[in-house]
Amino acid sequence: MAPTESTPAPAPSTSEPSEDVAPKRWVGVVSTITSVLLLLTLLATIVVAHPILKGRAADLGSAEPRVSFYWPPLAGLNSSDPLTPGGEPRTWINAEIRGDLERLVLKRLTKDPFDRAGLIAAREELIRTGWLKDDLVLVRDEDGLVRIGGTWRVPVAAVRFNDRDHLVTSVGELLPLSYGRDTSGFKVILGVATPPPEPGKVWIGGEVQAALKLLAHLAAVQGVHQIAAIDTTEFSASRSLSILTDRSNRILWGGPVDVFSPGQAPATTKLARLSRIYREHGRVDASRSMLDVRLADGVYVHDTSGVLARADEAASHTTDRSGSRVRR
Numbered sequence: 061m062a063p064t065e066s067t068p069a070p071a072p073s074t075s076e077p078s079e080d081v082a083p084k085r086w087v088g089v090v091s092t093i094t095s096v097l098l099l100l101t102l103l104a105t106i107v108v109a110h111p112i113l114k115g116r117a118a119d120l121g122s123a124e125p126r127v128s129f130y131w132p133p134l135a136g137l138n139s140s141d142p143l144t145p146g147g148e149p150r151t152w153i154n155a156e157i158r159g160d161l162e163r164l165v166l167k168r169l170t171k172d173p174f175d176r177a178g179l180i181a182a183r184e185e186l187i188r189t190g191w192l193k194d195d196l197v198l199v200r201d202e203d204g205l206v207r208i209g210g211t212w213r214v215p216v217a218a219v220r221f222n223d224r225d226h227l228v229t230s231v232g233e234l235l236p237l238s239y240g241r242d243t244s245g246f247k248v249i250l251g252v253a254t255p256p257p258e259p260g261k262v263w264i265g266g267e268v269q270a271a272l273k274l275l276a277h278l279a280a281v282q283g284v285h286q287i288a289a290i291d292t293t294e295f296s297a298s299r300s301l302s303i304l305t306d307r308s309n310r311i312l313w314g315g316p317v318d319v320f321s322p323g324q325a326p327a328t329t330k331l332a333r334l335s336r337i338y339r340e341h342g343r344v345d346a347s348r349s350m351l352d353v354r355l356a357d358g359v360y361v362h363d364t365s366g367v368l369a370r371a372d373e374a375a376s377h378t379t380d381r382s383g384s385r386v387r388r
Contacts (some may be wrong), residue, residue, distance in 0.1 A: 062328045123204030125164050125169035130209035153212075157237070161186065164289075165198075169206060179206070190259025213260065217275055218244040219252050219268055224254050232263040232274055242288075247275055250304070251293030267292035270316045274301055277317050281331055283338030286345070309345040314354035325356045333359055 131151035133140040138152040148155075168182035169175065179198045186192055186208070194208035215235050218225035225244045227235040236259040242248070249272070254265040263269075271290040278284050291302040291310070299319070303311040313330065315321030325333075330353045337351070337359070338344045345351055349360035 063365060098223055111240050122171040125166060125173060125200075125206055126209060127165045127169075127206045128156070129161065131158065132212040132214065143274060152214075157191075161189070161191065164189070165206065165208065166248075171204070173200060173202065173204070182206075188259070190234060190261075193260075204230075213248065216328070217249055217272060218246040219249045219256070219258055219263060222253055228246065228268065228272070229277065232268040232272060234259050234261060234263060247287065248289040249275075250289050250291045251295070252331070265296075267295040270295060270299075270301060273317050274303075274313065277327060277331060278303070278334075281338070281344065282335040282345035286338075286343065305343075305345045307345065307347075309348060310350045312347055312350065312352040321354075324354045330354070 073163075122379040126300045131140040131149045131153055134150050134152055137150055140149045148156075151158075164185050165182045168185060169178045172178075179200060183196055183198050186196055187194065191213060193211040193213065196208070199207045199295070201207065213229045213233055213235055215227035215237070216230045217228055218239065219228050220226075220241065223241055225241060225245065225246070225248055226238045227246065228237065228249075234257050249268055250297050252263070252265065252267055254263065256266075257263055273291050274290055278287055281287075286305050286307075287303055288306040290303055294300040294302070299315050301313045301316070303313050305311070311334070314324045317327040331352045334344050337346050341347060346361075348361050352362055357362040
């Protein structure tokens with residue numbers, strides 16, 4: 061049998077057949093273009109639809125604005141909430157002032173629940189009144205109620221200027237309320253030469269603050285209800301203060317309570333003297349036209365009317381039993 065020739069087998073390929081990458085590249089490009097188009101369509105929809113949706117939401121949520129203040133409570137209370145629903149709030153701010161503040165806010169508000177500019181304008185108006193400090197916050201609820209809260213400035217005394225008694229806080233901030241002479245119900249600071257500042261601002265000059273600190277210390281004195289005013293007329297020249305009582309009698313106090321004054325008794329000593337005088341005489345001024353409690357060695361009586369001088373003169377010419385005149 062004749063031998064057959066065999067055809068050699070082809071050598072195995074050392075590499076995989078190369079894939080056609082063109083279709084995959086086109087798929088990637090198409091996907092990218094589609095994503096971009098979808099994104100552009102979404103953005104266009106938002107831009108076009110947002111005003112419409114906002115308008116519809118505003119229509120659904122629009123309501124006549126109402127205001128609710130967190131009024132400052134009366135002394136000794138933690139809240140100004142009325143005892144019964146719809147009753148009067150338990151606050152020292154009277155109904156007239158409350159009404160004015162509510163109307164001031166309502167003038168700046170609209171039915172639009174998204175009206176942020178109106179809330180900002182109302183807040184600025186309230187700040188300018190001087191009644192509230194800078195932590196004032198206005199929050200609008202879905203039903204149109206605007207809740208208003210912050211720190212209120214509280215009056216503690218009145219400063220007389222041009223025959224008007226202007227209310228001030230414990231640090232001398234001016235409040236937007238003044239009264240005729242002696243009608244405010246507060247103790248009065250007299251002799252202030254500097255005109256009133258803007259509401260909410262501190263009265264400059266220093267004498268108002270010195271008088272306020274003295275009034276705060278006098279609150280612990282027996283007979284403080286008989287004290288009517290602090291006179292600061294001499295403060296700029298000599299740093300001296302005087303106390304006036306409800307009978308227009310004067311008590312010379314001296315320097316500020318928080319400043320050392322050479323030759324004068326400490327403030328604690330002066331306060332103790334006033335309480336002792338009240339216990340002994342029933343009057344913080346001892347029914348004298350002028351008392352001097354400043355000095356370290358005691359209390360002095362100033363006889364401005366000359367009564368004591370005339371009494372001494374009369375006593376110096378009294379006669380003894382034998383008829384002879386004697387001098388004291």
